[in-house]
Amino acid sequence: MANMKEIAKLAGVSLGTVSHVLNGSATVREPLRKRVMDAVASAGYQPSQLARGLRRDKTNMIGMIIPDVTNPFFPAVVRGAEDVAFEHGYRLVLCNTDNDHAKEIVHMNELRTYLPSGLIVIPSSFSDLTAQAESFRRSGAAVVCVDRLPLNWNGDTVTADNEKGAYDATNYILRQGHKQLAMITGPRHLTNSTNRLKGFKRALAEKKIHLGPEYIQEANFDQHGGYAKTLLLLRMIPRPTVIFAGNDMIAFGALLAFREMGLHCPDDISLFGFDNLDLAEMTSPPLSSVSQPGYQMGTTAAQILMDRVRGDDGPPKHVVLDTAIKIRDSVGKPVTGDNVHTSRTPARAARVSRTGRKR
């Protein structure tokens, strides 16, 4: 790889001049400027980001820390962040934490040694990142938290309006006549989980519906968690007529459990998800879900970062993105007590199909 010195020699100018041309740090007269640019072009020269970063105490990298790319909600956020970062000439260093706080700390410490311009983090568990973040800020890097918030977080945030989304969904469910609801929340120590639960409870309280605590189960945000807790809920008496899942992965697990118990959704039991993943419309039946703008969460976070990098040092920003309920076919009218029992015996072949009902 050619370096600046060679370009200088090639263009017949000094090293400093090349740098000035490249960075616009001093106005260089046209003829010289052109000679430099030509040399750069002909050599295919690209400045070493490493050397530049070392000198400037800051690289054009952005650290992105997420729980797991493999969880279908996060790629959208990553993609959003990458798109605006790329546009501004920044690159993303991706780190998965598996919701393991220790791994998160390791990543943050490691990342700092690259002198990134910023950090976008979807925090793992109830981690207090204040210390690490502070250390980043001291070294001039901005930090923005996305989707969920760590304890005591006082920096920039981008989240969805989880409470409102859950509230709307619950109200929709109630309007269908359901009285015996259940919810499978995500991990209680994640703020998005608790806010969804809050919205759910608020809607119930407004309608004066009381729910035993056993009807609110906690699970990991994955298919397995949804499956296991659904099985548990289905054994309760009275059996819930609808389950509100803390996210779509949990809902998918619930669907699996329904199928295994010979229950047909929405005839025997209803289901509502959260996230509105692309695949929600592919399930059987298509899943009603609260849609939250993952891609936009990513772009917004990166945009805030870009602003910070460019010197915005105003007070912390707290962007809350809107949610919307997306109605499909997974919520029906509640079944009566009778139905509850007959439907428990899987009478598969005799049941009418729902396929194709939509549109």
Place this chain on the structure above:
Amino acid sequence: MANMKEIAKLAGVSLGTVSHVLNGSATVREPLRKRVMDAVASAGYQPSQLARGLRRDKTNMIGMIIPDVTNPFFPAVVRGAEDVAFEHGYRLVLCNTDNDHAKEIVHMNELRTYLPSGLIVIPSSFSDLTAQAESFRRSGAAVVCVDRLPLNWNGDTVTADNEKGAYDATNYILRQGHKQLAMITGPRHLTNSTNRLKGFKRALAEKKIHLGPEYIQEANFDQHGGYAKTLLLLRMIPRPTVIFAGNDMIAFGALLAFREMGLHCPDDISLFGFDNLDLAEMTSPPLSSVSQPGYQMGTTAAQILMDRVRGDDGPPKHVVLDTAIKIRDSVGKPVTGDNVHTSRTPARAARVSRTGRKR
């Protein structure tokens, strides 16, 4: 951030000794060593990867270039790569190309200025990456291609046995009695697409089944492509009794098209996918699909890279991972000519459900 000089002062040794301790580049006597380690620990010192990279002409970053994280097959590969990279102390810089060759080139050129130890790339279109890769290799970075291969590629590769997977799937379909098949391939210039098509054709040829070229359609590897081409295939006479989709996203699109046309799968028409995404079991009906090990593709690629970094300079490796067909409920017996026409009129309420049939 503390630097090495401060650690040296703190430990009362010279800067060089600190470096030796940290890198094991010379055996330092225990008492001194301990003093250094203590100083490091108490200062929470971490060496600057930037400075180290500049000096060593190589960082512990690995570039990973993929078409799009948002496409559910790729995150698994990324995750696999990240896991083994992380384990070895390497970090992943993630770049999306959107299958745009120009963007791919930009990324590769940019990435090089970070002096990464290696590059894992899932090439976009029929790009010839030889030049860029050569330039990477010259600067001491290893490059391995995954999933699909660019033109004239002569380096390390990790792919799935696409041809065999498609061959097996097609044979399974034929054994169910289907004679009127159709395939929606991915983009023809991607090697994985062409190999899948090859497997499909080989199975047909062995059974002496001839297929008009109009029954082989090309689409992008996404839902929309599958949807559009399925609609097209459904209008053909005779109508295919089964569609083999080039990947699961295409299959999902086909499912949508079926639903829209009032066709029930697998009673009216059968479908086979490729990738075996997690969500294949959630669709209606659960989708039969060729499973290919995405996560393992990632780990294998990263492992090869690690070996190369550690000095393995043997001939190019070509790892081909096995595929397996995963049978679910989306392929049935072919419908007779009669059924083809009656089933065209959606008699929804009268159709027997398939739900719960599995297990």
Place this chain on the structure above:
DNA sequence: TTGTAGGCGTTATCAG
């Protein structure tokens, strides 16, 4: 407007 030189934090070479 252009050129010179010092230093960013490491590693590696080479004397002691």
Place this chain on the structure above:
DNA sequence: CTGATAACGCCTACAA
């Protein structure tokens, strides 16, 4: 076995 010292490639006062 330990400690100076010279790069690595770039940016940026500062001098010309």
